[in-house]
Amino acid sequence: MESKSKQAVVLLSGGMDSCVTAAVARERHGAGNVAALHAGYGQRTQAREYRAFEEIADFYGIRERLVVQLDHFRAIGGSALTDRRITVPEDELDAPGAHGKIPVTYVPFRNAHFLSVAVSWAEAIGAEAVYIGAVAEDSSGYPDCRPEYYRAFQELVRAGTRPETSITIMTPVITLKKREIIRRGVELGAPLHLTWSCYQSEDAACGACDSCLLRLRAFAEAEVVDPISYRRTAAAKS
Numbered sequence: 001m002e003s004k005s006k007q008a009v010v011l012l013s014g015g016m017d018s019c020v021t022a023a024v025a026r027e028r029h030g031a032g033n034v035a036a037l038h039a040g041y042g043q044r045t046q047a048r049e050y051r052a053f054e055e056i057a058d059f060y061g062i063r064e065r066l067v068v069q070l071d072h073f074r075a076i077g078g079s080a081l082t083d084r085r086i087t088v089p090e091d092e093l094d095a096p097g098a099h100g101k102i103p104v105t106y107v108p109f110r111n112a113h114f115l116s117v118a119v120s121w122a123e124a125i126g127a128e129a130v131y132i133g134a135v136a137e138d139s140s141g142y143p144d145c146r147p148e149y150y151r152a153f154q155e156l157v158r159a160g161t162r163p164e165t166s167i168t169i170m171t172p173v174i175t176l177k178k179r180e181i182i183r184r185g186v187e188l189g190a191p192l193h194l195t196w197s198c199y200q201s202e203d204a205a206c207g208a209c210d211s212c213l214l215r216l217r218a219f220a221e222a223e224v225v226d227p228i229s230y231r232r233t234a235a236a237k238s
Contacts, residue, residue: 006128008170009118012036014052016195016215017133017173020181023188024172025131026060035064037121039114041107042074043081044088048202055194064125068117079107081199088200090208093217103140103210105199111144112153115169119157122167131170137177140210147174178218186224193227207232 008029010022025034038053040046050067057065073082080086086104111134118130134145143149154169161167173181185192197215198205205212207230216233219226 007033007035007125008129008131009035009037009122009125009127010131011114011118011133012038012053012056013133014038014049014056014194014196015133015211016178016185016192016197017135017181019056019133019192019195020185020188020190021131021133021172022056022060022062023185023190025129025170027188029129031061032063034060034062035066035121035125035127036060036062037114037118038065038067039070039117040067041070041082041110041113043107044084044200045196045198045202048196048198052194052196056191059191059194066117066121070113070117073107073110073113076108080104081107088209090206091213093210093213101141102143105140105210106142109144111149115153119161119167123161123165128166129168129170131172134171134174135176135178135181136174140214145174147171150174177221178214179221182218182222182224186222195228197228201231204229204231206230 006029008025010025012018012022022034036057038050040050077083080088088105089103115130115132122130134150136145136147150169150171157167157169197211199209199211200206205228207216216226
C-alpha cells in the first residue's frame with residue numbers, strides 16, 4: 001500500500017513530463033498532500049510556463065504552492081533558453097551528429113538549483129519526497145536528467161539535512177519514453193491540454209524546436225491527439 005498521509009513536493013514546470021509526474025504524486029500521496037513548486041529562471045517562455053503551472057495546479061486542486069524566481073540563470077547565460085543572443089535550434093532533432101551532443105538549450109546545472117529549493121521547502125514543511133519529471137531515455141540528452149545524477153543528489157540530501165529528516169528524490173518518469181509518458185498521463189487523467197513544451201513561443205507552439213519535435217513525435221507514436229496548437233507540424237514527420 002502506498003502512503004497517502006505524508007506530503008510530497010512536486011517540481012511543476014508546466015510541461016508534459018512534470019504534469020504526469022504530478023499526477024503520479026497525487027495518486028501516491030493523496031490530493032491534499034501534494035505541494036507544487038514552480039521556478040522561473042528567465043527562460044524565453046517563462047510567462048507561458050507559469051500560466052501552465054497555475055492551471056495544472058488548479059486542475060489538481062493543489063493549494064500549497066511556492067513560486068520562486070532564479071534570475072541568476074539569465075546573468076550566467078550559456079543557454080539558448082536564457083540568452084537571446086543564442087538562437088534556439090530548429091529542425092535539428094535528427095540532424096547528423098545530433099545524438100550524443102549536448103544542445104545549446106541545456107541550462108548549465110539547472111536541475112541542481114531546482115532540487116535545492118525543493119529540498120529546502122520539503123524539509124521546512126516536513127514533506128517526505130520531492131518529485132521531479134526528469135526524463136533520460138527519450139530527451140535532448142541533458143546531463144542533469146540522468147539517473148546517476150539523481151542518485152548522487154540523493155546522497156547530498158542525506159548529508160545536508162537534519163538527522164531526523166528523510167526526503168526521497170522521486171523520478172517516476174525518468175526511464176520512460178516520451179510516448180509512454182503520454183500513455184501514463186492518459187491513464188491517470190492528467191490535463192495534457194494545459195501543458196506547455198515549446199522553448200521559444202508563448203502563443204502557439206513553434207513546432208520546430210527540439211522540445212516541440214519530441215512532443216509531436218511522442219503523441220504520434222502514442223496514437224493520441226496532441227491537444228495544443230502549433231504554428232507548424234510538418235517537421236514532426238521526419
